Amino acid sequence: MAGIDNALGISPQVLAIRAQRMNLLSANIANADTPNYKAQDVDFASAMRTATNAREPMTARHERHFAIGNEAAAANVQYRSPDQLSLNGNTVEPHKEHAAFMDNAMRYQVSLNLLDSRIKGLRAAIRGE
Amino acid sequence: MSLFDSMTIASTALSAQTTRLNTIASNMANANTVSSTAADAYRARYPVFSAVLEDVGGDGSKLGVKVDSIVEAGGEPRQEFNPTHPLADENGFIYRPDIDTATEMANMMSAARSFQNAIETINTAKQLALRTLTLGK
Numbered sequence: 001m002a003g004i005d006n007a008l009g010i011s012p013q014v015l016a017i018r019a020q021r022m023n024l025l026s027a028n029i030a031n032a033d034t035p036n037y038k039a040q041d042v043d044f045a046s047a048m049r050t051a052t053n054a055r056e057p058m059t060a061r062h063e064r065h066f067a068i069g070n071e072a073a074a075a076n077v078q079y080r081s082p083d084q085l086s087l088n089g090n091t092v093e094p095h096k097e098h099a100a101f102m103d104n105a106m107r108y109q110v111s112l113n114l115l116d117s118r119i120k121g122l123r124a125a126i127r128g129e
Numbered sequence: 130m131s132l133f134d135s136m137t138i139a140s141t142a143l144s145a146q147t148t149r150l151n152t153i154a155s156n157m158a159n160a161n162t163v164s165s166t167a168a169d170a171y172r173a174r175y176p177v178f179s180a181v182l183e184d185v186g187g188d189g190s191k192l193g194v195k196v197d198s199i200v201e202a203g204g205e206p207r208q209e210f211n212p213t214h215p216l217a218d219e220n221g222f223i224y225r226p227d228i229d230t231a232t233e234m235a236n237m238m239s240a241a242r243s244f245q246n247a248i249e250t251i252n253t254a255k256q257l258a259l260r261t262l263t264l265g266k
Binding site for chain 1: 131135192249
């Protein structure tokens with residue numbers, strides 16, 4: 001298993017962090033009208049560092065274990081500082097959240113494509129075609 | 130699967146904004162409701178949203194927004210002298226709710242936009258989930 005994990009490279013971790021970030025961004029968009037809600041985001045660079053520094057691939061062997069990737073993203077959640085404060089204490093700026101959401105979706109697809117071609121490459125190598 | 134959580138979060142926004150649209154519809158519908166006493170007069174209703182943050186940074190399945198309560202807000206009902214009105218009290222006054230239609234309309238547009246945003250989020254999450262499912266094919 002470790003062999004295949006290595007062959008797939010870093011893309012699975014990236015996908016997990018991107019998916020986690022997507023949840024936070026959709027929560028921000030969902031709470032665009034909630035008084036006193038503070039927008040959050042994942043610090044991607046440090047989340048990646050946390051994920052890649054894990055000595056071995058994480059597996060959930062216990063019910064209280066986190067699934068792979070979540071820990072990295074969870075440890076690096078931060079609050080956004082808004083350009084303009086709104087009167088009701090909400091720090092969601094919809095245009096920024098949208099841009100970040102779309103950006104995140106695109107990058108998710110990039111990782112998906114990379115992973116896809118890795119899998120295809122592996123398959124070709126296994127079959128010897 | 131995290132991408133489905135994204136859809137769940139966005140759907141909480143859909144429910145919340147629907148409640149908001151319903152209260153706005155109720156406010157607009159009752160803008161011209163007349164009553165005999167100030168206490169009976171219709172008052173504008175607004176939902177109070179609050180964020181669901183039980184599980185910050187965990188698996189993200191419990192994020193979202195919920196309607197905390199629906200409060201009766203807005204100013205005192207407007208007193209109007211109209212002795213010929215069938216609902217006038219003994220002094221000839223009727224009471225109309227203090228509802229500003231322009232404010233309600235602006236509120237409605239804001240709610241509709243937020244609803245659209247949530248739908249957009251669900252669509253993107255759906256596309257990504259579908260693409261993830263076809264990984265390696």
